Amino acid sequence: MLQEESDLSLIIAQIVQKLKGSNLYSQLERQAWASLQRPEIKLESLKEDIKEFFKISGWEKKLQNAVYSELSVFPLPSHPAAPPEHLKEPLVYMRKAQGSWEKRILKSLNSMCTELSIPLARKRPAGEQKELLNKWNEMGTDEPDLSLFRPVYAPKDFLEVLINLRNPNYENGDSLSFRTHLGLIQVPLKVKDIPELKECFVELGLNIGQLGIDDSTQVPPELFENEHVRIGQKVLAEQDSAAAQQYIRQGSPTALRAELWALILNISSQPEDVLYYEQLKTNVIQHDLLVDSLIYKDVKLTASNDDYYFVFEDYLYQVLLCFSRDTSVLSHFAFNSASPPKSYIRGKLGLEEYAVFYPPNGVIPFHGFSMYVAPLCFLYHEPSKLYQIFREMYVRFFFRLHSISSHPSGIVSLCLLFETLLQTYLPQLFYHLREIGAQPLRISFKWMVRAFSGYLATDQLLLLWDRILGYNSLEILAVLAAAVFAFRAVNLMEVTSLAAAEAVLADLSTLKVMPLLQIFLFATVT
Amino acid sequence: MSRPKNQNYKGHGLSKGKERQQRASIRFKTTLMNTLMDVLRHRPGWVEVKDEGEWDFYWCDVSWLRENFDHTYMDEHVRISHFRNHYELTRKNYMVKNLKRFRKQLEREAGKLEAAKCDFFPKTFEMPCEYHLFVEEFRKNPGITWIMKPVARSQGKGIFLFRRLKDIMDWRKDTRSSDDQKDDIPVENYVAQRYIENPYLIGGRKFDLRVYVLVMSYIPLWAWLYRDGFARFSNTRFTLNSIDDQYIHLTNVAVQKTSPDYHPKKGCKWMLQRFRQYLASKHGPEAVETLFRDIDNIFVKSLQSVQKVIISDKHCFELYGYDILIDQDLKPWLLEVNASPSLTASSQEDYELKTCLLEDTLHVVDMEARLTGREKRVGGFDLMWNDGPVSREEGAPDLSGMGNFVTNTHLGCVNDRKKQLRQLFCSLQVQKKASS
Numbered sequence: 015m016l017q018e019e020s021d022l023s024l025i026i027a028q029i030v031q032k033l034k035g036s037n038l039y040s041q042l043e044r045q046a047w048a049s050l051q052r053p054e055i056k057l058e059s060l061k062e063d064i065k066e067f068f069k070i071s072g073w074e075k076k077l078q079n080a081v082y083s084e085l086s087v088f089p090l091p092s093h094p095a096a097p098p099e100h101l102k103e104p105l106v107y108m109r110k111a112q113g114s115w116e117k118r119i120l121k122s123l124n125s126m127c128t129e130l131s132i133p134l135a136r137k138r139p140a141g142e143q144k145e146l147l148n149k150w151n152e153m154g155t156d157e158p159d160l161s162l163f164r165p166v167y168a169p170k171d172f173l174e175v176l177i178n179l180r181n182p183n184y185e186n187g188d189s190l191s192f193r194t195h196l197g198l199i200q201v202p203l204k205v206k207d208i209p210e211l212k213e214c215f216v217e218l219g220l221n222i223g224q225l226g227i228d229d230s231t232q233v234p235p236e237l238f239e240n241e242h243v244r245i246g247q248k249v250l251a252e253q254d255s256a257a258a259q260q261y262i263r264q265g266s267p268t269a270l271r272a273e274l275w276a277l278i279l280n281i282s283s284q285p286e287d288v289l290y291y292e293q294l295k296t297n298v299i300q301h302d303l304l305v306d307s308l309i310y311k312d313v314k315l316t317a318s319n320d321d322y323y324f325v326f327e328d329y330l331y332q333v334l335l336c337f338s339r340d341t342s343v344l345s346h347f348a349f350n351s352a353s354p355p356k357s358y359i360r361g362k363l364g365l366e367e368y369a370v371f372y373p374p375n376g377v378i379p380f381h382g383f384s385m386y387v388a389p390l391c392f393l394y395h396e397p398s399k400l401y402q403i404f405r406e407m408y409v410r411f412f413f414r415l416h417s418i419s420s421h422p423s424g425i426v427s428l429c430l431l432f433e434t435l436l437q438t439y440l441p442q443l444f445y446h447l448r449e450i451g452a453q454p455l456r457i458s459f460k461w462m463v464r465a466f467s468g469y470l471a472t473d474q475l476l477l478l479w480d481r482i483l484g485y486n487s488l489e490i491l492a493v494l495a496a497a498v499f500a501f502r503a504v505n506l507m508e509v510t511s512l513a514a515a516e517a518v519l520a521d522l523s524t525l526k527v528m529p530l531l532q533i534f535l536f537a538t539v540t
Numbered sequence: 541m542s543r544p545k546n547q548n549y550k551g552h553g554l555s556k557g558k559e560r561q562q563r564a565s566i567r568f569k570t571t572l573m574n575t576l577m578d579v580l581r582h583r584p585g586w587v588e589v590k591d592e593g594e595w596d597f598y599w600c601d602v603s604w605l606r607e608n609f610d611h612t613y614m615d616e617h618v619r620i621s622h623f624r625n626h627y628e629l630t631r632k633n634y635m636v637k638n639l640k641r642f643r644k645q646l647e648r649e650a651g652k653l654e655a656a657k658c659d660f661f662p663k664t665f666e667m668p669c670e671y672h673l674f675v676e677e678f679r680k681n682p683g684i685t686w687i688m689k690p691v692a693r694s695q696g697k698g699i700f701l702f703r704r705l706k707d708i709m710d711w712r713k714d715t716r717s718s719d720d721q722k723d724d725i726p727v728e729n730y731v732a733q734r735y736i737e738n739p740y741l742i743g744g745r746k747f748d749l750r751v752y753v754l755v756m757s758y759i760p761l762w763a764w765l766y767r768d769g770f771a772r773f774s775n776t777r778f779t780l781n782s783i784d785d786q787y788i789h790l791t792n793v794a795v796q797k798t799s800p801d802y803h804p805k806k807g808c809k810w811m812l813q814r815f816r817q818y819l820a821s822k823h824g825p826e827a828v829e830t831l832f833r834d835i836d837n838i839f840v841k842s843l844q845s846v847q848k849v850i851i852s853d854k855h856c857f858e859l860y861g862y863d864i865l866i867d868q869d870l871k872p873w874l875l876e877v878n879a880s881p882s883l884t885a886s887s888q889e890d891y892e893l894k895t896c897l898l899e900d901t902l903h904v905v906d907m908e909a910r911l912t913g914r915e916k917r918v919g920g921f922d923l924m925w926n927d928g929p930v931s932r933e934e935g936a937p938d939l940s941g942m943g944n945f946v947t948n949t950h951l952g953c954v955n956d957r958k959k960q961l962r963q964l965f966c967s968l969q970v971q972k973k974a975s976s
Binding site: 151152154155231268269271272321322324325326327328329391392393395472473 | 742743744745773777808809810814817818820821822824825887889954956
C-alpha cells in the first residue's frame with residue numbers, strides 16, 4: 015500500500031511540475047486573481063470559494079483535461095532510482111539497436127549532403143525569403159529539381175533492422191519446436207493474445223453499437239446512430255477529455271470528429287498557439303534546411319500522387335516544414351527510445367558547445383512520412399490548428415511506429431503481435447505463405463508503419479484512428495493487419511509467390527475496417 | 541392489361557409488357573470509341589451494326605442528329621440518344637433565354653419567392669445583341685470580373701476573363717474586322733457572364749461538380765439523377781490576381797491536361813462521395829442536405845424551363861452532364877449543361893464510374909423491355925422527377941414543398957447498384973413468371 019501511495023504522490027508531483035510550466039497555470043492564476051472581485055468570494059473561506067468558482071466556470075474541467083492528457087502521454091515512473099534512459103527504453107539491447115540505426119541514418123544524410131554539396135542548413139537571402147512568403151499558400155506549385163535527392167530510408171530498410179534484432183540474453187536453441195516463432199521478428203516481447211485483446215477492446219464487441227457497422231444504410235438510425243450522435247454532442251458540450259476518449263471507442267460521427275479529436279488531444283487554439291505557429295513559419299522563411307528537400311520529395315512522391323490527398327498538398331508543406339523547426343518536439347525524446355541526431359557547426363566537429371540538434375525537432379522524415387498528416391487535412395483547415403493536432407498525434411503515437419523499443423505500442427511489439435496472431439489463429443495460412451517465401455510481415459509492415467494511411471479509404475481510416483485515440487494504443491493496427499489476412503485467406507492460400515500474395519493484398523481501399531476487426535476478435539472460433 | 545391504381549404513379553404512360561415485344565437481338569450503332577463502345581459490346585444480346593445497316597439503338601453525335609434526324613424514319617421501339625433541339629438547354633445563350641422566360645412566368649404564377657429559386661444562374665448577356673444591356677450592368681458593378689464564353693464550344697476553348705470594357709472592345713474590334721473581310725466565317729455568338737469570385741475552395745483550389753441527369757422524356761417530364769459524379773479540381777491555386785491564367789480558373793480536365801503542372805498520375809478528380817463526406821465533416825450534415833436540395837432544384841428548374849420548347853419525341857432520351865459550381869456560402873450555381881458529356885475515362889476509377897453510368901443508362905432506356913415503368917430506382921439512377929416530385933419513402937404521398945417531403949435523390953451517397961440491380965431484375969423475373 016505504501017508503495018502505491020508513494021508512487022501516486024510521485025506521479026502527482028511530476029504532473030504538477032509539468033503543468034506549472036504550462037499556459038494553463040498562468041491562465042488559472044489570472045482567473046483566480048480576477049475572481050477576487052466577485053461577491054461570492056469571501057476572505058474567510060477563500061480557498062473553498064475559489065475552488066467552487068473554478069468548478070462552475072469550467073476551469074476545473076480544463077485542469078482535469080490537462081491532467082488526463084499528461085497521464086495519457088507520460089509513462090508512469092518505474093523506480094525513483096531508474097536512470098532517464100530507462101524512461102526512453104528499459105532494455106539495453108533495444109537501446110543499442112536504436113543507437114546504431116540512428117547512426118546509419120545520420121551517415122546516409124551526411125553523405126547525401128556531401129555528395130550534393132548542399133549545406134544541412136543555410137540562411138535564405140532576402141529576395142528568396144520574400145518569394146517564399148508570397149508563395150506560402152501554394153508551395154505545391156514549386157517544382158524544384160529533386161531528382162538527386164533520395165529519401166533517407168524507406169520502411170523496408172527499417173524492417174530489415176527489426177528482423178535482425180536479437181536479445182543476447184535469450185537462447186532460443188537450435189532445434190525447432192512447436193514453440194518456435196515462425197515469423198521474422200525474433201525477440202521475446204510480451205504480446206496479447208485474442209482473449210486478452212477481447213478484454214482490452216471490449217467496446218468493439220458484437221453486442222455494442224459501433225460507427226462503421228451500425229450506421230450502415232440498412233440499419234435504421236433510431237437503433238444506435240441517433241443516440242450516439244446525441245451523446246457525442248453532450249460530451250462536447252461538457253468539454254470532458256476523459257469522457258470523449260471513452261465515447262470515441264465506438265466511433266465518432268463525421269460532423270463531430272474534428273472537435274472530439276481536439277478535445278481528446280487537449281488542443282484548444284489559443285492566441286499563443288497561433289503565434290507560435292507563425293514564429294515557426296518565420297523560421298521556415300528565414301532558413302532553408304536540407305530536410306526541407308526531403309519533405310518536398312516525400313510529398314511529391316506520396317501524397318501528391320494519391321487520388322484523394324493530392325488536394326491538400328499545400329497544407330502538407332505548411333505543416334511539415336514548420337514541424338522540422340519545432341524544438342518543443344524535442345521534449346518527447348524523454349520517452350522515445352530514439353534520440354535527436356546531433357550535428358556540429360562547420361569546422362567544430364566533436365566540440366559539444368557547437369552541437370545542435372538536426373533537424374531542430376530531431377525527427378528525420380522517411381519515405382511516406384507525409385502520409386501521417388494527409389488524413390488530418392480532411393478534418394482541420396486552419397493551418398495552426400492542423401499543425402497542433404499533427405504534432406500532438408506525432409508525440410503521442412506516430413513516433414512509436416519508427417523507433418525501436420519494447421513498448422507495447424512500439425512497432426516491434428506490433429509486428430510481433432501481428433505475427434503471433436497469424437501463427438496462432440491462422441496457422442495453415444501462415445505456414446503456406448512462409449513456404450512460398452512470402453512472410454506475411456513483409457507485406458503488412460508498410461501498412462502498420464503508416465498506420466494504414468494511404469491504404470484504406472479515408473472514411474475507414476478515420477474510423478480506425480478514432481479507436482487509436484480511444485484506446486490510447488496502436489495495437490489495433492496489428493489486429494487489423496491480421497484481420498485483413500484472415501479476410502483474404504482463401505485467395506492467399508492459392509498463391510504461389512510473394513508477388514502474387516502482394517497482388518492479392520495490394521488494394522485495401524474497399525475494406526470496411528470495423529466489421530473486419532469485430533469478426534476477427536469476437537466472431538472467430540478460436 | 542390494366543395498370544393498378546397507384547397514387548405515386550402519374551404521368552409517364554409506359555404500357556410495356558404486351559405491347560413491347562422482347563427482341564431477339566438489339567442492333568446498336570455508335571461512332572464513339574471509348575467506354576461506351578465497351579459497354580455496348582458487352583451487353584448481352586446487343587449486336588453492333590456498321591455503316592448503313594438498320595439499327596434499333598443509336599448513340600449518335602449531335603452533328604449527325606442535326607443533319608439526319610428530320611428525315612430518318614424510326615420504328616416505335618427505336619431509341620436515339622439525343623433530343624432534336626437539345627441546344628435549347630445546352631447552348632448557353634438559349635438556356636439563358638429560356639431560363640429568364642421561365643422565371644418571369646413563375647413570378648407571375650407563383651410569386652417572387654418561387655421565382656427566386658431560379659436564381660442559380662449568374663447574370664448573363666448574349667453578345668453581341670445584348671451588348672448595351674451588358675454595359676449598363678457592367679457600369680452598375682465596377683471592378684467585378686466577367687467571363688466571356690463562346691456559346692457552342694466545349695472543353696474550355698475560347699473562354700477568357702476580363703474586368704475592363706477596354707478588353708472586350710479590343711475583342712469586338714477583332715471580330716468585326718473579320719466581318720469586314722467578308723469571309724464566310726460566321727460571327728460566333730458569345731455570352732458575357734458574371735464571374736463567381738468567391739468559389740468554394742478545397743486545399744486552396746477551385747473545383748466544379750459534374751453531375752449526370754438522364755431525361756427520358758420532356759412531356760411529361762421524366763428525369764433520373766445518377767448518384768455518382770465527380771468534383772474536378774483546377775491544378776493551380778485560386779487567386780483573382782491572375783485572371784489571364786486559364787489554368788487557375790477553368791476546371792475542365794481538357795484545359796488542366798495542358799497545364800505545365802499536370803501530372804496524369806495525379807488525376808484531378810474526387811468522387812462525389814468523397815466530396816460529400818468532406819463537406820459533412822466540415823459543415824455538418826444539415827448544411828450538406830440543404831446544399832444538395834438546392835442542387836436538385838437546379839436540375840428541376842432548368843429542365844422545366846425548356847420543357848415546352850424541346851420537341852419531346854418518344855424515341856429520344858438524353859444523358860446530360862451538368863456543371864455546378866459551389867460558392868463560399870454553399871450556394872450552388874449552374875455553369876452549363878452538356879448534351880454530350882465526355883465518356884472518355886481519365887483513370888481507372890473514372891472508367892468504372894462511366895461504365896456503370898452507361899450500363900445503368902441502358903437499363904433505364906430498357907430496350908429489353910424488362911422494367912414495369914414504375915421503378916423509382918434502377919442501379920445508380922434515382923427517379924428525380926416524374927411529372928412531379930418523387931418522394932423517397934415508399935407509399936408516402938407526393939407532396940410538393942411540404943416540410944417532411946424528402947426527394948428521392950441520393951447524389952454523392954452510397955451506390956450499391958450491383959445489389960439493387962440484382963434484386964430488381966430478380967423480382968421482375970418473378971413478376972413475369974407470375975403473370976404469364
